[in-house]
Amino acid sequence: xxxxxxxxxxxxxxxxxxxxxxxxxxxxxxxxxxxxxxxxxxxxxxxxxxxxxxxxxxxxxxxxxxxxxxxxxxxxxxxxxxxxxxxxxxxxxxxxxxxxxxxxxxxxxxxxxxxxxxxxxxxxxxxxxxxxxxxxxxxxxxxxxxxxxxxxxxxxxxxxxxxxxxxxxxxxxxxxxxxxxxxxxxxxxxxxxxxxxxxxxxxxxxxxxxxxxxxxxxxxxxxxxxxxxxxxxxxxxxxxxxxxxxxxxxxxxxxxxxxxxxxxxxxxxxxxxxxxxxxxxxxxxxxxxxxxxxxxxxxxxxxxxxxxxxxxxxxxxxxxxxxxxxxxxxxxxxxxxxxxxxxxxxxxxxxxxxxxxxxxxxxxxxxxxxxxxxxxxxxxxxxxxxxxxxxxxxxxxxxxxxxxxxxxxxxxxxxxxxxxxxxxxxxxxxxxxxxxxxxxxxxxxxxxxxxxxxxxxxxxxxxxxxxxxxxxxxxxxxxxxxxxxxxxxxxxxxxxxxxxxxxxxxxxxxxxxxxxxxxxxxxxxxxxxxxxxxxxxxxxxxxxxxxxxxxxxxxxxxxxxxxxxxxxxxxxxxxxxxxxxxxxxxxxx
Numbered sequence: 001x002x003x004x005x006x007x008x009x010x011x012x013x014x015x016x017x018x019x020x021x022x023x024x025x026x027x028x029x030x031x032x033x034x035x036x037x038x039x040x041x042x043x044x045x046x047x048x049x050x051x052x053x054x055x056x057x058x059x060x061x062x063x064x065x066x067x068x069x070x071x072x073x074x075x076x077x078x079x080x081x082x083x084x085x086x087x088x089x090x091x092x093x094x095x096x097x098x099x100x101x102x103x104x105x106x107x108x109x110x111x112x113x114x115x116x117x118x119x120x121x122x123x124x125x126x127x128x129x130x131x132x133x134x135x136x137x138x139x140x141x142x143x144x145x146x147x148x149x150x151x152x153x154x155x156x157x158x159x160x161x162x163x164x165x166x167x168x169x170x171x172x173x174x175x176x177x178x179x180x181x182x183x184x185x186x187x188x189x190x191x192x193x194x195x196x197x198x199x200x201x202x203x204x205x206x207x208x209x210x211x212x213x214x215x216x217x218x219x220x221x222x223x224x225x226x227x228x229x230x231x232x233x234x235x236x237x238x239x240x241x242x243x244x245x246x247x248x249x250x251x252x253x254x255x256x257x258x259x260x261x262x263x264x265x266x267x268x269x270x271x272x273x274x275x276x277x278x279x280x281x282x283x284x285x286x287x288x289x290x291x292x293x294x295x296x297x298x299x300x301x302x303x304x305x306x307x308x309x310x311x312x313x314x315x316x317x318x319x320x321x322x323x324x325x326x327x328x329x330x331x332x333x334x335x336x337x338x339x340x341x342x343x344x345x346x347x348x349x350x351x352x353x354x355x356x357x358x359x360x361x362x363x364x365x366x367x368x369x370x371x372x373x374x375x376x377x378x379x380x381x382x383x384x385x386x387x388x389x390x391x392x393x394x395x396x397x398x399x400x401x402x403x404x405x406x407x408x409x410x411x412x413x414x415x416x417x418x419x420x421x422x423x424x425x426x427x428x429x430x431x432x433x434x435x436x437x438x439x440x441x442x443x444x445x446x447x448x449x450x451x452x453x454x455x456x457x458x459x460x461x462x463x464x465x466x467x468x469x470x471x472x473x474x475x476x477x478x479x480x481x482x483x484x485x486x487x488x489x490x491x492x493x494x495x496x497x498x499x500x501x502x503x504x505x506x507x508x509x510x511x512x513x514x515x516x517x518x519x520x521x522x523x524x525x526x527x528x529x530x531x532x533x534x535x536x537x538x539x540x541x542x543x544x545x546x547x548x549x550x551x552x553x554x555x556x557x558x559x560x561x562x563x564x565x566x567x568x569x570x571x572x573x574x575x576x577x578x579x580x581x582x583x584x585x586x587x588x589x
Contacts, residue, residue: 001237003248006230007063007335010087013107019089020056024064024336026287028296028472030553036296037067037284041088042204042225047553048092049168049206049223055516055538058094063087063230065283065336069299072306075276076269078242082303083280085230093221098139100203100224104175105143108201112237116144120178120197122190124159124171125152130208130216133158133171140173149178151189160204160225168206168219175201177236198236201228244272248331252279255327260314270310277307278321278350282328285346286339288471291353292575296472304350305357309399312361321354322347364395368403377408383415390416391423448563448585449480451512451544451556455505455566456482456583457528458548459498464490469528471578479569479584486579490571502566509561510545517541519551527551564588 011021025044027037038044041064048054064086074080091100108114121140126132137150152158161169176190176197184194206223208216231243240246244253252275253264264271281303284296291301307321325346333340371385381404389395397416404411453473460468465486472483490498519539522529527541529551542556543549557563565588574580 001234003230003234003246004335006234006237007085007087009111010063010107010228011061013111014059014061014089014103017059017103019059019061022056022060022062024062027065027067027284028287028289030473036299037069038064039066039068040064041066041086041227044553045090045092045225047555049225051093051221052553052555054092055540058092060090060092061088063335067280067284067299072299072302076273078244080276081231081243082276083283087228087230087233089224089226091224093223096207096222096224097136097205100205100226101136101139101173102143104201104203104226105140105145108175112233114177116146117149118178118180119145120149120151120176120190121145122151122153122158122174122176125154127155127159130171133173136171136173136205151191153191157191160202161206162210166210166212168208168223169210169216170205170207172202172204174199175203198232199229200233200236202226244268244275249275249279251327251331252324255324256311256314259320259323260311260316262314267314270313273310274307274314274324277303278324279328281307281350282325282339282346283332283336285325285349286329286336286342288342290349290575290578291356295574297575301353304353305360308354308357313399317358322350325350361395364389364392365403367392368395368400372404372407372409375407375409378410380410380412383412383417383419386411386416387419387423390420443477445477445585446475447555448557449475450552451542451560452502452563452566452583452585453480453482454542454544454548454550454552454556455502455560455563456480456498456581457484457550458544459501460484460490460581463497463501464494472574479582481580481582483574483578483580485577487577488579489573490579490581495568495571499566499568505544505547506560506563506566508545509559510547511559512556513543514556515541515543522551525549 015021025038029035029038029043035043041062042049044064045054045060054060066084066086067082068084069082071080072082075082089103108119109116123136123140124130124133132152137147137152140150141147158172158174159169160172161167174190177200178197179195181196183196184192188194188196190197190199204225206225207219209219210216231246231248234246234248235241235243238246243249253271256271256274257263281300284300284303289296289300291297291304293301304321311321329339329343329346339346368389371381371389375381381400386397386400389400390397397411397413397420401411401413453475457468457470468484468486470482471485472481474481516538522539522541525541527549529539539551540553541549542552544560564586566583566585567588568581568583570580570582572580
């Protein structure tokens, strides 16, 4: 089975069961301060999971591009990926457990032709006031899954959410492929890491709301949120050992072999790192991100530089990664047209960043020479200096060890490893805290800021440049942050014009009108859209008099007067050719 065949089979199966197909959202979350990237199919749908009406209805299906960055340093083994695709189907207050589980069973058995003995499932064992999910187990059993293939696990395995401190949450049922090998021991099951079981699908039943006191109450709108990993299923369907053995990576790996003159089997880990990182970087750049020192741009830079290091390890010192980007674009452009549309920018940014990193490496070599001065053969380079080489110049520990060995030095690897683990812990804690901020903060303050962002977007085009478009947006309860394309500073005079204009619009108390319409009609009205490939046939358009007309998922105030007031806090550079404005709303003296 080919990847596109799997995408099409999944979408068609659910379309036949009343689901509307929606396009993949951007990898850059729209107005979501909690995550750097879209990490699951549910992120773009949060407003609708919370009760907002989706233009396409209550049943949805998609394939969503995702990025997860918590384990970048683990990429290179048989399973970790930075970029992946998630097939998903959704019920927004429509069907629930029985229909969802039946759909999953029918797709696995009737479409993918898996045998019942190849499927094991899990359910929530219950905790406190939340009962054991016997209903889910019963449905699976009645469909034909034997009781010995149904497992109960606790909160860490079979519970989702809430995304923030409060919000929708509920039990899930995870579906695993059993490869048929004997169990590794008496406790072997889907939660075991022996490799016998591979998770392929997760159906989340959002039926509770957790409040600030930790109390769970039943939701009025019960939703189903599912996710099936395309790469994992493709591996299983084709009987391959790892996801890197699937056709998704064949062309990429072949291009690396051509560039380096090495074969995949000679250094699988290096090939996998390069393949994964360049694939992920291509998609990130395809959604408008450029390498930078912070945020999404920092992750992009880290991926590119790590891939470049491993190309060097394979013997390639030329800047050839844009050639590999071209392969990614060619293979994925049909499913994700934004890659073809942004081809020139992707290739140019990749080539520029790779060249910049080669200069950085040369600086790092000079720093190593300085660090090694005064050390006699047999002496040990301390872990702090070695880690600084890694952290500041991107030097992998392997390269430092090789250089040290050539000169007869030792490296305190244990000290380096300790510092590296501390660095990872801090990074992961920061990511966790970012996620805990609340994926769907529809508070009064953030609602005001959402609408203020539309006004800012319109004002920038009116007073600065009519070709300005949004390059990123981040909203917390305290402020908005808006990124836009511009190759110069916004002058103080322009900032004053923007601020005065927005406050005038607020004083006029203009109604904010929401309409559902066909996407083509929205285009005819010249409605602004941030990521045009994310929209389905129907969209929501928010119009603010003759000031602003934008495609958006909300939430928004009823009229501009509710915003109170608008004040620009800062204007600065975000990345090459991208400026950033931070602003606050409220009553100001």
